[in-house]
Amino acid sequence: MEKEKANDKILSYNDVVLRRSDLDILSGPYFLNDRIIEFYFSYLTSCYTSEDILLVPPSIAFWIKECPDSASLKDFVEPLHMSTRKLIIFPINDNEDVTRAEGGSHWSLLAFERQTNAFVHHDSSQAGFNNADAERVYKAVVSYTASGATYVDCPSSPKQVNGYDCGLYVTAISRSICAWYVSEAPKDMQNLWFSTIKEQVTPLLVSNMRREILDLVRSLMAK
Template sequence: MLLGHEAFIGYSIDILNMSRATADEKILSYNDVVLRRSDLDILSGPYFLNDRIIEFYFSYLTSCYSSEDILLVPPSIAFWIKECPDVASLKDFVEPLHLSQKKLIIFPINDNADVSMAEGGSHWSLLAFERNANVFVHHDSSGGINGAHAKRVYRTVVSYIASSDAKYVECSSTPKQVNGYDCGLYVTAIARAICDWYQSDGLKNLEDLWFSTIKEQITPSFVSKMRNDMLELVRSLMAKQ
């Protein structure tokens, strides 16, 4: 029997609501991060990584590199540091992070400038602070287009982290993405490489820092494989819970 117009609309809405409910289904709770079915879909295809996936992987790296010296800042906190409209309240927000006690701090930088828009923005980059070298380094896989956003974070946190003479460096040798959607994967890959460098060679090589490590390791094929590795990581953790 053919559906009437109103019945068809109602049926279509039911299907749409079911699809949304499925996408919103919780699939994994890891530390303080909850991933949903839609996040798995993002990892399964060539799509732009959202805040939750980056927060999940930063939390995973924190478990892998469990040093009190290292802080991987969640995207939501990095965004609020960048866009907080009330400088006075920012101090109370930042102090619990104990930034002055960390030796290595990594911020994911998003180009969203609208605090009313959740999951906004269209590009990710990474800002890393290394205390022994007293330097902030910005890594942008699209040639520094997030530079203004990274500098806002730098200017906001430098007084909480280090002396005011801490330098800001735009790393021109950051590996470049070859498409319009892998920027978040470059952020996660570079974050992992920096953490690995810090634990293995950090105090031995302060002049070049992690630059040569990233240049050698972070290639388009490596990044493509990392998407699959992250997908398998999520699935393996799902199987264990």
């Protein structure tokens, strides 16, 4: 019975379905799952509606990373129209087992910005756990962006102070990057979003963001 309740659908938002177990994750100090990150990316897409911006759902980013052949990848990626996007954000997970849903133990973020012609990887772990996973996604999609962009592991990424907030860092950094992109800030490698996230993505803000997402879910449930 408890398992059935955990699987109860509580919210359908765009194409994302959240379940009661997702509320439990947001209510406690737990590792975020794919659904919560996909929900928040969908919410950000609703906030930033420009066709220039693409926030890739975790399941699609995972498939891109683990796709076994180039023909399948092409069929999968081309509908995303990456060659016309100016900002693309990928959530990166270290899961390598395509038969295991909700796998992996760490989230990070890979962002492509066309004007600076760069893919930038933000990993909140001290050791850069997802560097190889992010590079795999970069190598898989760079030709589809029609950019010849370079890859950079950002050494100044905000770092988590516990073992479970990596997904929240992904949501917080994604929000800051989107806000930076639509601002009037200069768009060059010297003035990328680094100072913005250093200022905005602090351990306190990230901790508060768990409650913020939970409150957002509850407010949408009440409508």
